[in-house]
Structures are given as structure tokens and as C-alpha cells.
Amino acid sequence: MKNPILVPELRDLLNKKKYKIIKSFLDENHEKEIAEYLGLLSPNEIWKILELVEIYRRTTIFSFLDMDVQVAMVSGDQRKNIAELLIQMSHDDRADLFQHLEKEIADKLLLLLPTKERADVIKLSSYKESTAGAIMTTDYAVLNEEDTAEKSLKSIRKVAPSKETIYYMYVTDSQSKLVGFVSLRRLILARPKQKIKDIMKTEMIFAHVDDDQEQAVRQIEEYDLIALPIIDDNNRLSGIITHDDAIDVIRQEEAEDFEKLMAISGGVEEKPYLEIPTYVHFKKRVFWVIILGIMGIFTGFIIQSFQGILDKLIILSFYMPLLNSAGGNTGSQSASVVIRSLALNELYPKDFFKVIRKEFVISAMLCISLGLITYFRVVFFSGDISPEFNINTIATLIASALCIQVIWSTVFGAMIPIIVTKLKLDPAVISSPLLSTCVDMGGITIYFTVAKLVLGF
Amino acid sequence: MKNPILVPELRDLLNKKKYKIIKSFLDENHEKEIAEYLGLLSPNEIWKILELVEIYRRTTIFSFLDMDVQVAMVSGDQRKNIAELLIQMSHDDRADLFQHLEKEIADKLLLLLPTKERADVIKLSSYKESTAGAIMTTDYAVLNEEDTAEKSLKSIRKVAPSKETIYYMYVTDSQSKLVGFVSLRRLILARPKQKIKDIMKTEMIFAHVDDDQEQAVRQIEEYDLIALPIIDDNNRLSGIITHDDAIDVIRQEEAEDFEKLMAISGGVEEKPYLEIPTYVHFKKRVFWVIILGIMGIFTGFIIQSFQGILDKLIILSFYMPLLNSAGGNTGSQSASVVIRSLALNELYPKDFFKVIRKEFVISAMLCISLGLITYFRVVFFSGDISPEFNINTIATLIASALCIQVIWSTVFGAMIPIIVTKLKLDPAVISSPLLSTCVDMGGITIYFTVAKLVLGF
Numbered sequence A, B: 001m002k003n004p005i006l007v008p009e010l011r012d013l014l015n016k017k018k019y020k021i022i023k024s025f026l027d028e029n030h031e032k033e034i035a036e037y038l039g040l041l042s043p044n045e046i047w048k049i050l051e052l053v054e055i056y057r058r059t060t061i062f063s064f065l066d067m068d069v070q071v072a073m074v075s076g077d078q079r080k081n082i083a084e085l086l087i088q089m090s091h092d093d094r095a096d097l098f099q100h101l102e103k104e105i106a107d108k109l110l111l112l113l114p115t116k117e118r119a120d121v122i123k124l125s126s127y128k129e130s131t132a133g134a135i136m137t138t139d140y141a142v143l144n145e146e147d148t149a150e151k152s153l154k155s156i157r158k159v160a161p162s163k164e165t166i167y168y169m170y171v172t173d174s175q176s177k178l179v180g181f182v183s184l185r186r187l188i189l190a191r192p193k194q195k196i197k198d199i200m201k202t203e204m205i206f207a208h209v210d211d212d213q214e215q216a217v218r219q220i221e222e223y224d225l226i227a228l229p230i231i232d233d234n235n236r237l238s239g240i241i242t243h244d245d246a247i248d249v250i251r252q253e254e255a256e257d258f259e260k261l262m263a264i265s266g267g268v269e270e271k272p273y274l275e276i277p278t279y280v281h282f283k284k285r286v287f288w289v290i291i292l293g294i295m296g297i298f299t300g301f302i303i304q305s306f307q308g309i310l311d312k313l314i315i316l317s318f319y320m321p322l323l324n325s326a327g328g329n330t331g332s333q334s335a336s337v338v339i340r341s342l343a344l345n346e347l348y349p350k351d352f353f354k355v356i357r358k359e360f361v362i363s364a365m366l367c368i369s370l371g372l373i374t375y376f377r378v379v380f381f382s383g384d385i386s387p388e389f390n391i392n393t394i395a396t397l398i399a400s401a402l403c404i405q406v407i408w409s410t411v412f413g414a415m416i417p418i419i420v421t422k423l424k425l426d427p428a429v430i431s432s433p434l435l436s437t438c439v440d441m442g443g444i445t446i447y448f449t450v451a452k453l454v455l456g457f
Helices: A007-015 A019-028 A031-038 A043-050 A055-064 A067-075 A081-088 A091-100 A103-112 A115-125 A149-162 A184-189 A213-222 A243-261 A278-305 A307-312 A320-343 A349-381 A391-422 A432-455 B007-015 B019-028 B031-038 B043-050 B055-064 B067-075 B081-088 B091-100 B103-112 B115-125 B149-162 B184-189 B213-222 B243-261 B278-305 B307-312 B320-343 B349-381 B391-422 B432-455
Strands: A141-143 A168-172 A178-183 A227-231 A237-242 B141-143 B168-172 B178-183 B227-231 B237-242
Touching (some): A007 A019, A007 A043, A031 A043, A031 A055, A043 A055, A055 A067, A055 A081, A067 A091, A067 A103, A091 A103, A091 A115, A103 A115, A141 A149, A149 A184, A168 A237, A184 B149, A184 B184, A213 A227, A213 A237, A213 B243, A237 A243, A243 B213, A243 B243, A243 B320, A278 A307, A278 B320, A307 A432, A320 B243, A320 B278, A320 B320, A320 B432, A349 B278, A391 A432, A432 B320, B007 B019, B007 B043, B031 B055, B043 B055, B055 B067, B055 B081, B067 B103, B091 B103, B091 B115, B141 B149, B149 B184, B168 B237, B213 B227, B213 B243, B237 B243, B278 B432, B320 B349, B320 B432, B349 B391, B391 B432
Parallel strands (some): A141 A168
Antiparallel strands (some): A168 A178, A227 A237, B227 B237
16 A cells, blocks of 8 residues: 655656646555655755645644654744744644744744743643653543543533544543543443443542653553643642554653663663764763773772682683673572562562562572583683692582682672662662672682682692 | 452351352452452462352353362362363463363363363464463354344344354354354344344454464454454364453563563563472572583673783773673664564664664664763863873773673664574563673673773883
């Protein structure tokens, strides 16, 4: 069903004023696809094409354009249809656009808006980032509880085109307090004369404007909602978050957790990889590379302090990478399992000792398998060592140190996220490399201390 | 608005047959919350309480119960309302339940279903896991393109309670081929006498039953859909995937990627952490711990082969952990950025050389900062070293080896996911520990080779 028209052709058609063909292209494609084609044209060309479609569809196409294209389009010469488009836009998308504009341009455009719309943009822009208020939209549909289903359906028909969703409608009292909601399914199933208050659901699921966006979205997810109402300090309905915005938040939080976990700082960029300047990539990575580098240098000091043993028994240095990687791997595994369980509310800080006990047993099982392999490797492939040492003793010492390292790393990896959560911090701040470096320091100390004890230095 | 009733009280009320109070509890709470309370009672008790609510709500509550509770409830003594409940269930939830039942019980329950429902369960269970077919539901609403809006609205009213969603309705031709769709919003906005074919949208977004579930869900996300139609090999409409199932898939894929990244194998478990048996936790972690352990042993062999240098210059061993962690960290950073960009279709294998060039510059910037710190650390804090070596030479050698390691690791970390994608594999198979271990092996070789060259052994 795809129209094979391409961007240069579109430009050509525009120059030759072949509007009929452009119109048929616009008719045959989804708004998102049209936006993908248009995004490659100049702002002026996009405006010309958008003028060919009616306002509702024009606004939808506009909203699907990338943010930088939207900004370029409203930042240029003022066009008479900018106001119309801004009034028609979904309220959350509009507030988002204004937050991406230069102050001067934003102020100029605000003046084009009617008072009510202007206040709406200012209100929606006032909420702190990552709160439910910052992602909600104010173009929801409201019903009167005294109205009949028939009357409500008529009034919904009138406002439908300008609302983000009409599949959930909200019922408020005279103080704008949220008292219930009605789904469109329920409304069309109701008898015409039934009153809204008799068909509305009152066991409301809602969030507060200052709630964390992730917490709000979690409700949409758990209750399978199309939209979640958001209330303010006075329990007044302030806005709604819709299912599609919920998915965007989930993706964004996922990307953030992923970057934090890999020791990349500074939040997720909006642009694609190749468009992000090299120094921005550098800036996002350098912080942790330096911190972890300095910690690595400290690990070096620990080794240096055991130089005496190393001088006598160089073989110990062959197993340092194994020790470090085994510690890092098992620690990252337990940490990631625990972080996820905490995030999903499957686990709470009160379960601390249960988790430790469980991880202890798991790590004991892991270290037996790994310890045996290591023991045999040491005994059979070590070549000549100084005759003052017995190879079996050394193999036992290395395998035991490895076992202690695996157990300590696994338990440490599981403990830290619980402690961090208990301190009311986000467990995702502990990146996997940070954890590995911490267990390395402990591991090296364990390793040489065991060596010292066993060999009696 | 929450009712403070608790589980023991609920059980007590049930024993005392105080059904009125239980009913008011059921009336005042959301189906999901009721399911949370009921989940703690015995199957028999749950059945008794469910009998107090009408069938649609009963089914919703039942579907919110945990899968093992659902299984226990239908596996016990046959109850006369099981069939009614199974017929009423959302088709995808029902197919899911059947797949969790023991074969014997599933066969017995299938016999309770009317032929059409039985065929539906068998059909939905036949799709391969992780495909669009496996997560779709078949209880969608269909319209006839020759009908008027008025007639369609009437017919939708009749079927509404048994459909997963009526907010999107699909239009098929006489061969069941998908020809268009109408949103409920559009339907109630249409003039009563308008025909469906005149109001339906024909630029359809759809997926195929055999498509990967993630690919299908990506469409719901990109086009902000409430539901996505799924077609079979003959372009016939087979089912739909709804927005709430899309969120579940996103969460599941996220969890899987997260576990793979942390070297945990075998897929995500359905149960919470503490309920998963210890040996299952062990099983999911041991594979990679052993593989990576064996690789760590090989790294040991590489060090062993350079024993001559180490014997003379033990100081080199102090910097091995720094070298390994710097390599692991920078490699994980670049790999994770590239994996994400590939997943989001922001980057394609054809960009290979652009990525390499960019990562080369980023890593050069990273290694300058890290190299300088290391140089000064070596020069100022090394204590006495053998007089045959110059400390500046050694510092330069260690810092240079570190720089080469950082550059190689960063570029390698970026290359591997692109190559894996080019080979049509999932780039998430490269876990962060696997990557670290690979760059470790290279890093140690680089380190000692540089030392050999500089010191002229």
C-alpha cells in the first residue's frame, strides 16, 4: 500500500505546483510516514505541503516530525497558520515544543496564542522534569455526573477532534475534584437515559503531578489503562498520561538505566549516535573512565604492597586476571538480578538476610565448579616453579582464594543495591564497572592475604 | 478510596457467610486489587468469592490473578462455571493459561469448550514463542464495509463486552482479507448514514503472525496505536495485539536484554527472585561463569608466556588490573552505545567505518587523560626499581600500552555488535563480561609486547 514517491520527486512536484499528485500521496500514507518524508525537506517546503491537508491531520503530521524540524519550522518567518497549528496541537506535545525553543521565539509565539492556551503552555512547562506533571497532557474529556449518557455522547462528539483521547472520560465535581471515570465503551453500552453518576467507575487509579514519571507509568502498565488521571495538591484533575506516552517513558527509563549500568553519565541524548558530536560522546564517558582508572591505580598500590610475595612467586600474577574477571562477573550477575527484583517490587530491603543467604549458597555452588577447574590448571600447566614450594599447595591456595573471591563478590554484588535502596537512592547508580572495580580491590587483598597465610611469609 | 479489609478478615467473612460485606468490598475496588487480595486465599475460597460478581467482572479479576493461582483454580475439582469463565476470557490470556496447564488437564478443559473456542485455543497455542502470533488475541471487532455508521455502532454495542478492545475495529472483505480500520472515535463522529468504506482508513499498519514480537510492538510504539492487526500468509486478519500487551513485551524484552548483558542465560523467569529455587539461579549463571573462567585461564597462559619479562620487572604486574579494567570499561561503553543505536535503527551495518572513525577519536581523547594520570603515578609512586631500567622509560611504556589498550578496546567494543548484526544475530548476545574478557586477552598481549619492544628483550 506504500506510495513509491521519493523526496526529490516530492520537491519536484512542489516546484511544478502539481498539488493533485502531492495530495494523493498525502491521502494514501500514514501521518507518521508522511512526516518521515517531509522531515528531509526545508521548513518552507514542509509548510507548503502541510497547507494541502486539513488542520487536524496537519497537526498530527507536524507532531510526528523530529523535534529539531518542528523547532526550525516555527522559528523562521512567522506564518499565519502557526497559531492555528499551535492551538490544535496535543497539549503535551505543544508544551514540549515550547521547551525546545529559544526564549525569544517562545515568547513571541506565546503572544499568538489565546489566553487559555498560553496559560496551559506555561502551566505544563512548570513541572519538574521526570514528574508525572511534566509528561501529562491537559486535553482530556470531562463529563458532568448529572448528565445522561445520551447527552454526554453528544457533547463528546463535539469535542472529540481536539482531545488527546476520548476513550476514557473523567467526571469532576464543582471544585474540579476527580470523582470518577467512564470509558467510551461503557458510555455507548449505557441506556440513553442513564446518568453518568450511575455508570461511572469510582475506584479510581491516579497519580499526583509531582510523582515520578516512572511510578505513574507503572500504574498504566499494571492496570492495563489507556490513560491515567493526574491530580494536583488539592485533588483536582490536572491532566492525563496516555498509553503511548507511557511507552515512551518506559523506553527512555530503560535507555537511561542501560547507560548508567555501563558507566555512561549525563542522561540519554535525543539525537542518533552519528549526529551526536564526538566531544559529547567523550564527555559522557570520560567521568567514569577517570574515576575507575584512579580506582584501578589504587588496586595497583595494593599489589605493590604485596611485592615481596610476588617476587618470590611470580606464578601468582598469572591468575590475577582470572580472579578479577570471576569476581566481576559473579558480582555483576547477582547485582543485576537484585536490582531488577527491587525495581519490580519483587524484593524489599527487609529481605536483606534472605537474599544474602540465597546468594551465599548460589556462589558456593559456582565457586566449586570454577575452583576445581583452576586447581587442575595450576597443577598440570604451571611448568617449573621454585623448588621451595609444593605445586599442590599453590594450586590449593589459588583455588581457595578464587572461591573466597567468588563468594565475596556475589554477596557484595547483591548487598550493595539493597543498601542503596534502603538509603533511598536509585540502585541503578551502581554501574557494573564500578562494582567490578570494587570487588577487584577486595579480591586482590584476599588473594595475597591467603597466599601470605598459606605460605607463611 | 481503598477498603481496609484484609485477607484474614476476608476469609472470616466468607466462613460467616457475610456475603453483603464481601460484595461491598468487591464493588469498591479495582479488579486488579481484588485479584491481589484473592491471590492469598485457597482456590476454593477464591471460587466462592468470584461467584458473587457477574461474569465479565469475574473474568477480569480471574485474569489479573497470578498464573500459578489461575492454574490451581482450573486444575482442581471441575466446577460448573469453569466453562463460562473460559469462554468469556480474553483469547490471548486463555491461550496463555492453557499453555501453563498439564496436558491431561488442558485436554479435559478443552472438551468443556464449544468447538469454535476450542479451535481458537489450539490455533493461538500453535504459534512459535516470541512471534506476533503467540501474543495476539482473536477477540477483535470486525465491521462490514457496506454497513452504515449507525448500523455498525449498533452491532458493536452488542459485541462490545466480549471484545478485547472496541476502540479500533477492523474491516475485512469476503476472503477475510484486511482492507481497512475504523477507530471508535471516527465511528461516533461519522454521520449516521455514512458507509464504513467511506470513513475507514486504508493506509494500514500491520504485522505478520510469524514476525518477531518485538518488531510488531515497535509498530504500536512508533505509530501510537491502541492495537495492531496481525495477518497470516494469505493476508487474512488473524488477530490483534493491544497496547497493554505491547508494554508487557517491551518489559520482557528489556529484562531479557538486561540479563543477557550481564551474562545470565536461559531466559527470564516468571517468578519473583525469592521464589525461584536456588539451583535455578545457579543454572542460569554457571554457564557463563565457567566459559569466562576458562577464558580467564587462557589470559593466564598469555601472561605465563611473558614470564621472562615479569621476572625482571615485577612492577608491570601492578598495572595489569588497571589495564584490564580500563579496557573493559571503555569497551563496554562503546559496545552499549552501538548496541542501543542498532536496536533503535539509528545505525546500520553500512555505517561501520563512520562508527570506527568516531570511536577512534573518542578513545584517543579518553586515553590521553588516562595515560597522563598513569604516567605520573608510575614516575612518582613506584619506589625502588631495578637500576638497569629508567623509570621514565617504564612510565612511558606503561602509559602507551594503556593508550593502545583503550583505543583497541573502544574500537573493538563498537565493531563487534555491528559485525554480529551483519551476521543476522542479535547484538545483545555479546554480554559485557564476555567483551571484557576478550579485550583483556588482547590487552595483556599488547602490554607485554610493548614492554618487550621498548625494553628490547
